[in-house]
Amino acid sequence: MHNPSERLLQSWHCNAEAWIEAIRSGSIESRLQVTDRAILLAILGQQPQRVLDLGCGEGWLLRALADRGIDAVGVDGDPTLVASARAAGSPHVHLATYAQLSESKVDIGTGYDLACANFALLHQDIIPLLVAIEALLVADGMLLIQTLHPWSVSAGDYQDGWREESFAGFDGHWKPMPWYFRTLSSWLAALDMAGFDLNSAQEPQHPQQPTPQSLLLLARRRR
Numbered sequence: 001m002h003n004p005s006e007r008l009l010q011s012w013h014c015n016a017e018a019w020i021e022a023i024r025s026g027s028i029e030s031r032l033q034v035t036d037r038a039i040l041l042a043i044l045g046q047q048p049q050r051v052l053d054l055g056c057g058e059g060w061l062l063r064a065l066a067d068r069g070i071d072a073v074g075v076d077g078d079p080t081l082v083a084s085a086r087a088a089g090s091p092h093v094h095l096a097t098y099a100q101l102s103e104s105k106v107d108i109g110t111g112y113d114l115a116c117a118n119f120a121l122l123h124q125d126i127i128p129l130l131v132a133i134e135a136l137l138v139a140d141g142m143l144l145i146q147t148l149h150p151w152s153v154s155a156g157d158y159q160d161g162w163r164e165e166s167f168a169g170f171d172g173h174w175k176p177m178p179w180y181f182r183t184l185s186s187w188l189a190a191l192d193m194a195g196f197d198l199n200s201a202q203e204p205q206h207p208q209q210p211t212p213q214s215l216l217l218l219a220r221r222r223r
């Protein structure tokens with residue numbers, strides 16, 4: 001296959017069932033110990049009524065938000081993951097790729113108080129997508145991104161570029177996934193160019209771990 005962005009989405013078509021199993025069996029330690037709670041608390045801290053979960057996967061965050069009375073809408077580009085999120089009890093989950101969203105080809109609603117992306121912005125050219133999402137937010141709407149912490153995963157190569165996740169530590173059969181490594185300044189520049197002002201940054205960390213498990217960026221739609 002052609003470019004890494006296409007191979008990236010294609011890898012999710014191949015890995016969807018294994019991903020559902022990994023999430024629902026709780027086999028990803030960093031999620032259980034740190035990052036699930038971190039994004040949930042960061043969202044709840046904003047007291048949103050209506051949230052868009054971008055790249056929602058099998059929908060665990062949609063369910064966690066709905067349990068707390070929040071109107072949670074998901075969107076994802078993989079049909080198996082979307083079907084699984086719907087079957088698990090989330091009625092509002094759209095099937096759309098980031099390319100379709102960037103070109104506003106799919107109606108996924110508007111008036112969101114907050115849009116979040118939990119380890120779901122993995123492609124290179126995120127700015128058109130973020131611009132499109134910005135337009136779906138209320139006037140002072142927020143964007144929350146949780147991603148791999150660039151300093152924890154740089155492996156001595158601290159520059160933007162495509163990398164490959166082999167899923168070596170995961171059970172089952174996985175197709176390797178290309179993903180785009182972004183430095184901290186690159187993340188901040190992307191937010192700025194897409195029309196967001198950084199509100200706060202967190203580095204969620206387990207007390208017994210020497211490095212953070214993720215980077216959480218909270219940004220506000222620029223007026």
Ligand SMILES: C[S@@+](CC[C@H](N)C(=O)[O-])C[C@H]1O[C@@H](n2cnc3c(N)ncnc32)[C@H](O)[C@@H]1O
Pocket residue numbers: 008009012023054055056057058059060061075076077078081096097098099117118119120121122123
């Ligand atoms: C690491 S998973 C995270 C899923 C979910 N946010 C979670 O926390 O479990 C990345 C998600 O991004 C979605 N994704 C990746 N590239 C995409 C694209 N180009 N268009 C739509 N969804 C995409 C995948 O289908 C997958 O569900």
